[in-house]
Amino acid sequence: MSEDVFKALADPTRRTILDELAERDGQSLFEICSRLAMKHELALTRQAVSQHLAVLETAGLVVSRREGRYKFHDLDTQPLEQIVTRWLRPHPPESTP
Amino acid sequence: MSEDVFKALADPTRRTILDELAERDGQSLFEICSRLAMKHELALTRQAVSQHLAVLETAGLVVSRREGRYKFHDLDTQPLEQIVTRWLRPHPPESTP
DNA sequence: ACCATAGGCAAGTCGTCACTTGCCTATCAA
DNA sequence: TTGATAGGCAAGTGACGACTTGCCTATGGT
Numbered sequence: 001m002s003e004d005v006f007k008a009l010a011d012p013t014r015r016t017i018l019d020e021l022a023e024r025d026g027q028s029l030f031e032i033c034s035r036l037a038m039k040h041e042l043a044l045t046r047q048a049v050s051q052h053l054a055v056l057e058t059a060g061l062v063v064s065r066r067e068g069r070y071k072f073h074d075l076d077t078q079p080l081e082q083i084v085t086r087w088l089r090p091h092p093p094e095s096t097p
Numbered sequence: 098m099s100e101d102v103f104k105a106l107a108d109p110t111r112r113t114i115l116d117e118l119a120e121r122d123g124q125s126l127f128e129i130c131s132r133l134a135m136k137h138e139l140a141l142t143r144q145a146v147s148q149h150l151a152v153l154e155t156a157g158l159v160v161s162r163r164e165g166r167y168k169f170h171d172l173d174t175q176p177l178e179q180i181v182t183r184w185l186r187p188h189p190p191e192s193t194p
Numbered sequence: 195a196c197c198a199t200a201g202g203c204a205a206g207t208c209g210t211c212a213c214t215t216g217c218c219t220a221t222c223a224a
Numbered sequence: 225t226t227g228a229t230a231g232g233c234a235a236g237t238g239a240c241g242a243c244t245t246g247c248c249t250a251t252g253g254t
Binding site for chain 1: 103104107109178
């Protein structure tokens with residue numbers, strides 16, 4: 001489970017998507033595509049971004065809601081709050097996946 | 098720079114190495130190999146672990162000191178403390194590498 | 195001096211991941 | 225109903241990453 005969070009955070013494009021969702025929640029796929037192209041000079045295909053969002057959703061970092069033909073995406077920071085404290089103080093080690 | 102931290106944390110074996118160093122600082126390469134084999138059933142080559150340690154050192158998560166023919170490794174949690182707070186509250190976005 | 199120990203370097207293999215291309219479905223507006 | 229918009233599915237490609245194998249250097253004990 002936290003395995004998916006680390007994998008999701010490993011890609012710089014996905015971290016930029018999280019940045020964008022942190023700045024404005026509830027963006028659609030095309031909105032995110034535009035933002036990446038405009039603000040970050042990331043010329044990605046719609047499918048590429050869609051796959052990134054799927055990874056982020058699997059990790060629980062993004063939740064999505066469908067409205068009509070639009071699908072809006074929201075950031076969820078909850079999975080982030082536990083993963084790093086693992087090494088910050090003496091902690092029971094987690095079984096590796 | 099924080100790019101390297103995320104990449105280093107992406108691998109489950111490297112996270113286990115961090116667990117071991119969190120439990121006992123200053124282990125040599127062979128000690129870490131033994132620990133991974135004994136406690137975590139990870140039968141890795143010495144070179145594999147060595148390469149993992151190199152990645153962790155590049156990320157700044159591990160610092161090493163040479164003494165004679167031994168090389169001891171210590172955990173440094175400092176790079177961990179900034180990376181996640183990036184999304185926890187409204188934050189100036191970082192330029193992507 | 196010898197040999198075992200601790201570690202490093204470099205090339206090669208194999209799997210996974212990011213990304214694309216092509217086609218298909220669904221919703222809304224005219 | 226037609227067409228444009230928003231999104232999904234699946235197979236293919238190319239690159240990077242984890243790991244191994246083989247050989248080489250250096251330190252220390254006897």
